[in-house]
Amino acid sequence: MMSRKYFVAIGLSLILAGSLSGKEKDQVVFPVAAIPETMKKDAYAVCREYRHEFELTDYSKAVEKVYMAITILEENGDQFGKLLLPYDKTKKIKSISGKIYNEAGLPEEKLKNAGIQDVNYTSAGTIYDDLRLKLADFKTTTYPYTVEYEYEIEHNGLINYPDWQPIEAYRISVEKSSFRVSFPEALEIRIREINVPPSCQTRKNENGKRIHEWKLDSVAAWKEEPMSPELYTQTSRVIIAPTSFTYDGSSGKMTSWKEFGDWVAGLNQGRDQLPPQRQAEIRELTGEIKDTTLAVNTLYQYMQKRTRYVGIQLGLGGYQPFPAEMVDRLGYGDCKALSSYMKALLNCVGIPSVYVLAGAGSNQGIIMTDFPTISQNNHAILCVPLRNDTIWLECTSQTQPAGYLGTFVQGRKVLLITPQGGKIATTPLLKSDQNIQLRIADVQINPDGAMQTTVKTRYSGYQYDNVSSLLEQSQEDQKKELLDDIGIPGLVINSFGYEVKKEKIPEATEQLAMNSTKYATKTGTRLFIPMNMLNQRRSVPAKVENRKMPVVQQYAYYDKDSITFVLPKGYQAETIPRSKVISSEYGTYNSAITVQDGRAVYVREVKVNPGTWPKENYQALVDFYSGIVSNDKAKLVLKEQQP
Amino acid sequence: PFRCLNGLGRLVKKDSPDEVELTNPKPRSTTMVNIAFKDGKMGGRILSNETGLNAFDFRETIRSSGSPKEYFEKMRDKSTEIQFIDYSFSNLDSLHLPVQKTYTVNLADESDADAEMLYISPVLVNRITKNPFTAPTRKFPVDFGETINETYQMNLVIPEGYAVEELPKSAAFSLQDKAGSFIYRIEQSDNNIMCSLRLSLNKTIFVPTEYPILQEFYNMIVAKESEQIVLKKISQ
Numbered sequence: 053m054m055s056r057k058y059f060v061a062i063g064l065s066l067i068l069a070g071s072l073s074g075k076e077k078d079q080v081v082f083p084v085a086a087i088p089e090t091m092k093k094d095a096y097a098v099c100r101e102y103r104h105e106f107e108l109t110d111y112s113k114a115v116e117k118v119y120m121a122i123t124i125l126e127e128n129g130d131q132f133g134k135l136l137l138p139y140d141k142t143k144k145i146k147s148i149s150g151k152i153y154n155e156a157g158l159p160e161e162k163l164k165n166a167g168i169q170d171v172n173y174t175s176a177g178t179i180y181d182d183l184r185l186k187l188a189d190f191k192t193t194t195y196p197y198t199v200e201y202e203y204e205i206e207h208n209g210l211i212n213y214p215d216w217q218p219i220e221a222y223r224i225s226v227e228k229s230s231f232r233v234s235f236p237e238a239l240e241i242r243i244r245e246i247n248v249p250p251s252c253q254t255r256k257n258e259n260g261k262r263i264h265e266w267k268l269d270s271v272a273a274w275k276e277e278p279m280s281p282e283l284y285t286q287t288s289r290v291i292i293a294p295t296s297f298t299y300d301g302s303s304g305k306m307t308s309w310k311e312f313g314d315w316v317a318g319l320n321q322g323r324d325q326l327p328p329q330r331q332a333e334i335r336e337l338t339g340e341i342k343d344t345t346l347a348v349n350t351l352y353q354y355m356q357k358r359t360r361y362v363g364i365q366l367g368l369g370g371y372q373p374f375p376a377e378m379v380d381r382l383g384y385g386d387c388k389a390l391s392s393y394m395k396a397l398l399n400c401v402g403i404p405s406v407y408v409l410a411g412a413g414s415n416q417g418i419i420m421t422d423f424p425t426i427s428q429n430n431h432a433i434l435c436v437p438l439r440n441d442t443i444w445l446e447c448t449s450q451t452q453p454a455g456y457l458g459t460f461v462q463g464r465k466v467l468l469i470t471p472q473g474g475k476i477a478t479t480p481l482l483k484s485d486q487n488i489q490l491r492i493a494d495v496q497i498n499p500d501g502a503m504q505t506t507v508k509t510r511y512s513g514y515q516y517d518n519v520s521s522l523l524e525q526s527q528e529d530q531k532k533e534l535l536d537d538i539g540i541p542g543l544v545i546n547s548f549g550y551e552v553k554k555e556k557i558p559e560a561t562e563q564l565a566m567n568s569t570k571y572a573t574k575t576g577t578r579l580f581i582p583m584n585m586l587n588q589r590r591s592v593p594a595k596v597e598n599r600k601m602p603v604v605q606q607y608a609y610y611d612k613d614s615i616t617f618v619l620p621k622g623y624q625a626e627t628i629p630r631s632k633v634i635s636s637e638y639g640t641y642n643s644a645i646t647v648q649d650g651r652a653v654y655v656r657e658v659k660v661n662p663g664t665w666p667k668e669n670y671q672a673l674v675d676f677y678s679g680i681v682s683n684d685k686a687k688l689v690l691k692e693q694q695p
Numbered sequence: 696p697f698r699c700l701n702g703l704g705r706l707v708k709k710d711s712p713d714e715v716e717l718t719n720p721k722p723r724s725t726t727m728v729n730i731a732f733k734d735g736k737m738g739g740r741i742l743s744n745e746t747g748l749n750a751f752d753f754r755e756t757i758r759s760s761g762s763p764k765e766y767f768e769k770m771r772d773k774s775t776e777i778q779f780i781d782y783s784f785s786n787l788d789s790l791h792l793p794v795q796k797t798y799t800v801n802l803a804d805e806s807d808a809d810a811e812m813l814y815i816s817p818v819l820v821n822r823i824t825k826n827p828f829t830a831p832t833r834k835f836p837v838d839f840g841e842t843i844n845e846t847y848q849m850n851l852v853i854p855e856g857y858a859v860e861e862l863p864k865s866a867a868f869s870l871q872d873k874a875g876s877f878i879y880r881i882e883q884s885d886n887n888i889m890c891s892l893r894l895s896l897n898k899t900i901f902v903p904t905e906y907p908i909l910q911e912f913y914n915m916i917v918a919k920e921s922e923q924i925v926l927k928k929i930s931q
Contacts, residue, residue, distance in 0.1 A: 128761065501918070535829040541917040543829065570914055575922040576861045580814070594772035627812050681775050689814065689925075 082121055082198045083157030087227070088270075095273035096129030096223040097122055100198065106214055108235035112298035114207040116214060122224075123198040132224055133199045135188040138173055142209035142300065145186055152190040153198040163188055163201075211299040211371075212426050213241065218268045219287040225273040233292055234263045240296075242307070244423050246289040266290055278593040279673065280601035281664070282414065293425045309467055312424045313474020319372040320407060320469065324396040326376055334400040344403060348436050348443050351397045352454040359393065360384050361448040373432070388432040390447035395434055405436045408444075410466040410479065417464035421476055433461060435468060435477070443556070444479060451524060455556030459514055459607060484608035484659050486557055487513035489587075491613045497581055499620040503571035505564075507586065512559040515609060519560050523550055534564070538586065542570040577692040579623060583645060583654040587613050588684045592677045599667040605638060608662045617652040617688070624693050625652070629686035636676045637661065637669075643683055652688055697748060700840050722747025723793075725846045726820050730802070732854030738780075738801035741820055748841055750794040754787060763787065777802060777819060813857060813926040817849050817881060817890035822920050826913040833906035843875075843896035851888040851924070858929050859883055863890075863922035868915055870908060874898040877916050881924075888924060 082100045091098050100121040108114045124133045139145055150163030173185035190199055216231035235241055237260055245253070245266075252266045268288060295307050304315030326334075337354065341347045362384040373388035376396035385393060391407055398405045411417030412431035419428060436443040443455045452458065463481030467474045493507040511518050522530050531545055546565045553559040573580040582588075619625075631644040639660040646653050658680065665673070699717055706713040723746045730739040745753060760766035763784050771779040778801040785795040802815070816822070828837075853859065862881055869876035875896040882889055894916070901909050 126761075128759070532830060539825050541824075541826050542914045544831065570918045573918065573921045573923065575863045575925065578861055578923075578925060580921075580923060590775060591773070592775060594769065627814075678775075687814075689812070 079159070080157035081153055081159065081200075082123060084123055084125075084155045084196045084198070086157075087123065090272055091225040091227060091270065092125065093225075093272060094223065094275040095225045096126055097124045097132035097225075098273075099132075099218075099224060099226040099229065101227065102218065102229040103232075104214065104216060104230070105232045106234075106292070108210075108213070108233075108239060108241065110236070111239065111294065111296045111303075112209055114210055114213075116205040116207065117203070119200075119202045121198060121200045123196055125196045127195065129223065132221075133190065133197070135186070135201045135203070137186040137188075137203060137205075139184055139186065139205070140182050142207060144206040144208065146204040146206055148186060148188060148201070148203045150188055150190070150199060150201045152192065153200070154194070155196050157198070160197075161190065163190070209299045209301075210294065211297050213292045213294060215292065216266060216290040217284065217287060219271055219274060219283070222274050222276050222283060226268065226271040228267075228269050229271075230265065230267045231290055232263065232265045234261045236260060237262055242293045242295060242423065244291045244293075244420065246291070247286070248288045248290060252288075274600065277596050277599055277601050279603050279605065279670075281604050282416070286601055291423070291425065293423065306424050308474075309418070309421070309424045309476055310473035313467055313469050316371065316407075316409065316467075316469050316474070317471070320392060323373060323375040323392060324399060326380055326396050326400065330380055331400045334397055338401050344438055345441075345443065347401060347403060348398065348445075349454045351401070352394065352445055355390070355394050355397060355447065356450045356452075358383060359390055360450060361390065362386065371426075387448050391432045391434045391445075394445060394447045398436065403436065405434050405445075407469045408433045408435050408466050408477075409469065410461050411464055412461050417461075417466055418476055419465070421465065424474075429467060431461065433457070433466075451520070453554035453556065453558045456516075456558050458517060481662075482513045482557065482608070484610045484661065487515050487607065487609040489515045489518065489609070489611045491586065491611075491615075493585065493613070493615045495585065495615060495617045497572055497579070497617055497620055499574075499579070499622065500569075501572040501574045501579060502567065502569045504567040505585070507562075507564040507566075509562045509564075509586075510559060511562070513557050513609075514607060516558040516560050519550065519562060520558075523552060523560065538566075540566075540568050540571060540585070542568045544568065578626070579620070579690040581617060581619075581652070581688045581690065583615070583617075583629065583643075583652075583686045583688055584613065584656060584684045585615055587611060587656065589658075589677070589680050590684075592681050593674050595674060596670060599670050602667055603665045603670050603673055605660065605662050605673075607660075609660050611656075611658045613654070613656045615654045617654070619647075619650050619652055619690060621650070622693055623690040625688060626691040627689040628652075629683075629688065632679075632683045634676060634679045634683075636672065637663070637665070638673050638676045641676075641680050641683070643686065645686070645688060647688070654686075656684075696751070697840055719747055719841060721842050721844060722749050723844045723846075724749050724821075726848070728819055728847075728849040729852075730815075730819070730849065731852035736801045737815070737854070738778075738799070741796075741798040741800055743796045743820070744793045745796075746793045753794055753796075754790075757784070757787060809928075811928050812860070813854070813928075814923045815851065815926065816921070816923055817851070817863065817888070818847065818892065818920045819849065820847065821845070823913070823916050824921070826910065826917050828906070828910040828913055833903045836903060837901040837906065837909060839896060839899045842899060843894060845894045847890075847892045849888075849890045851890075853886045853888065853926060856929055857926040859888065859924070860927035861925040862888065863919070863924065866919055868912065870898075870905075870912055872898075874901075875912065877912070877919070879919050890924075892920075 087098055100123055103119040105117040106114060122132050124130060135150065137145060148168060151159055152161050153159050167188055167190065169187040171185050171187060173183040188201065218226045218229040237257065243264065248266065252268055254265045256263050274283060293306065296305050297303065302319065305311040334351065338347045338350055341350060359379060360383065363386045373392040374385050376393045379385040379389045379393040395405045395407055409429040410431045410433050411429050415430045417428060434445040434447055436445065444457050445454060446452050446457050446461065457479055462479050465476050465478050468477050489509065489511055491507065491509040493505055495503050495505040497503050522533060531548065534545055534548060535543060544567055546567065548562065548564045551561045625647045628645055628647055632642065634641040639658065641658050643656040701717050704715045704717045706715045724743065726741065726743040728739065728741050730737055757763055757766045760769060767782045779798055780801060781799040783797045786792040787794060862883060865880045867876065867878045875898065878893045880891050
């Protein structure tokens with residue numbers, strides 16, 4: 053019976069295969085069985101072939117063609133089977149085609165027009181822009197499968213050229229990838245190769261054109277590793293960029309950061325005018341103030357109250373700010389408009405300031421000081437140079453203290469747009485002795501394990517951000533969040549409050565009075581008292597076998613907890629956890645407990661150092677944190693004294 | 696799936712549409728742990744069986760981790776209380792059978808091999824360390840979605856040269872009308888210590904007025920599960 057069904061099934065599938073593929077019946081394309089094991093390791097998908105052609109016809113026109121074939125091995129790889137093509141009014145998508153193949157390599161379906169969505173690509177926080185996205189997707193649930201896409205784009209106005217990065221994401225390997233760039237001999241473009249073996253590139257001159265081509269084969273997939281730098285710093289990349297460019301009716305040069313800054317300054321020209329009544333109002337507001345820093349702070353707070361951040365980017369509007377009088381009238385703007393507006397406010401009282409292009413969040417800013425590209429910034433801030441100091445202003449925040457940039461933009465190279473063109477500067481980075489969390493607590497332990505405590509914690513520098521968002525919430529919400537975060541069973545918060553110093557290196561002091569019926573564990577005649585009441589580290593970075601990437605620790609900080617426990621009468625210390633000192637290049641840790649006169653004093657200090665280390669150091673880093681986690685569990689054991 | 700446990704559903708059928716109660720068969724979870732002192736370390740095995748949504752969630756997590764090996768490695772690397780050495784899973788694909796997990800483990804606590812006192816927690820797996828109910832008052836009912844039926848048993852062989860100094864006491868507490876109960880038993884028999892606990896929740900929905908009792912119930916569970924076995928070195 054079984055074998056009969058089997059034969060019928062085979063027969064049916066043969067007939068179906070025939071009708072589906074038609075004349076392509078015998079053409080097997082990218083069978084999955086042909087993928088070598090090395091390409092499948094750690095991979096959710098395999099790029100079988102990728103061909104990218106970019107032909108520049110003049111500084112404002114180009115044609116781009118891309119072909120790709122990707123095999124998706126499992127559900128986690130579905131994202132690699134989608135085609136996402138962002139475009140705006142400078143890009144015209146001339147054609148898109150696609151096909152999906154089954155495991156054997158037989159074609160199953162062609163991409164239909166209905167399978168291509170055209171959507172607005174506005175990012176969160178942005179109300180309106182002309183960015184659109186073509187999205188193509190074959191919805192399938194049979195794995196593995198192979199998708200093939202081909203598209204052509206016509207560029208009319210270019211401020212950046214495509215780059216080539218065979219490995220762009222984790223979990224995808226590459227069998228064959230190539231990049232071909234051609235342009236008339238009379239034109240000039242800039243090329244930067246990173247982590248590319250010299251043998252990859254071929255150059256030739258043909259029919260009055262210069263042609264560069266790069267090829268890379270058989271690159272294995274990368275797997276995510278904790279505490280690593282961005283993937284693009286480790287993989288092969290070819291970046292090409294303009295020397296001269298024309299975009300949305302504006303032309304400029306980009307051979308140096310100075311030149312690029314000139315163009316940005318040109319865009320900003322004349323956009324800093326404020327209506328006369330506003331100017332008078334500003335002068336009156338700051339008239340009496342002699343100290344420049346105080347004047348800057350006052351105007352910054354004025355701007356924070358009057359405006360809020362809303363992202364609006366349209367064509368050149370992605371680079372050119374709204375005029376200041378528009379921000380003044382509407383009360384909102386994006387980072388460029390708000391920074392430009394702040395500059396206009398300072399102009400009213402004769403305080404010079406500089407508009408700055410920066411990289412924010414995961415965008416590390418200028419990483420190639422000799423190779424300008426627009427991808428090395430995605431944000432705008434303002435800089436006020438003083439005689440002995442510089443005040444940096446984040447104009448999109450309505451709550452940040454003046455001069456404090458937070459971890460969003462600190463510690464990277466930025467571009468100052470000065471009248472002499474673009475100049476590179478570095479935003480400050482707070483050190484561990486500035487990012488402090490200092491805590492002092494007094495705790496009363498009862499014989500039944502209950503405790504009452506008053507705690508005072510000072511957060512400063514980046515650690516101010518541990519509580520900065522809490523400060524903006526209602527008292528009720530603050531209490532809820534504290535209850536959730538503190539994690540002591542049976543906790544009741546009796547009172548709490550915050551005192552804030554909104555300075556360049558901000559500080560917040562938190563006072564807490566709370567109690568719990570179940571803090572110390574009682575087992576018969578013993579009491580187990582956890583020593584690290586509020587700062588117990590519980591996580592260790594995961595182990596990695598055969599680590600590939602360097603080890604990175606981005607931010608420095610220092611924590612100190614000093615807790616005095618008043619012990620219940622009638623108990624004696626049975627086991628006092630030993631003092632521990634851990635010293636390493638990644639940081640230091642020490643904890644000590646002393647018991648005397650019915651009191652136990654617990655002091656714990658942690659200092660974390662920023663840095664980048666070779667991959668071989670990873671285990672030592674894991675051991676450092678492992679030691680902390682283990683030691684943070686320390687419990688003082690008391691035993692009831694025999695009468 | 697959990698998101699579908701919505702009370703009543705509508706059976707869409709041509710001639711006889713009907714109401715269907717959207718519930719799952721009651722889930723069960725059983726865990727057995729054996730720990731002894733071997734090769735200079737306290738270690739042993741953990742065996743557990745799960746049915747219902749617990750099993751479903753486990754199978755789903757394995758699938759999205761890529762493979763049982765990747766799941767185990769992630770869990771092993773994140774674990775700080777116990778050191779996971781090896782694993783074996785059964786019935787991952789036999790959906791009608793309970794999923795079985797076996798782990799070989801070492802206790803991770805950094806205690807000296809020769810310590811005067813040894814403090815061991817009897818509840819090594821799934822210990823409830825934090826009360827999910829932190830707010831002082833509750834406006835909305837509490838809906839667990841499903842009943843809870845968990846059994847845990849641990850057998851500890853007392854290492855040579857040590858004796859029991861103190862043991863947690865057995866305890867039992869329950870919610871009224873058989874809504875739920877927590878039974879904790881611990882006893883010593885020669886050089887073995889046996890601890891068993893059973894957590895059951897038979898009611899899934901609790902009204903706001905029952906909240907303080909539920910909160911206290913969990914407070915007591917957290918406290919009980921954190922108690923330690925105290926062993927003292929026998930002086931020669």
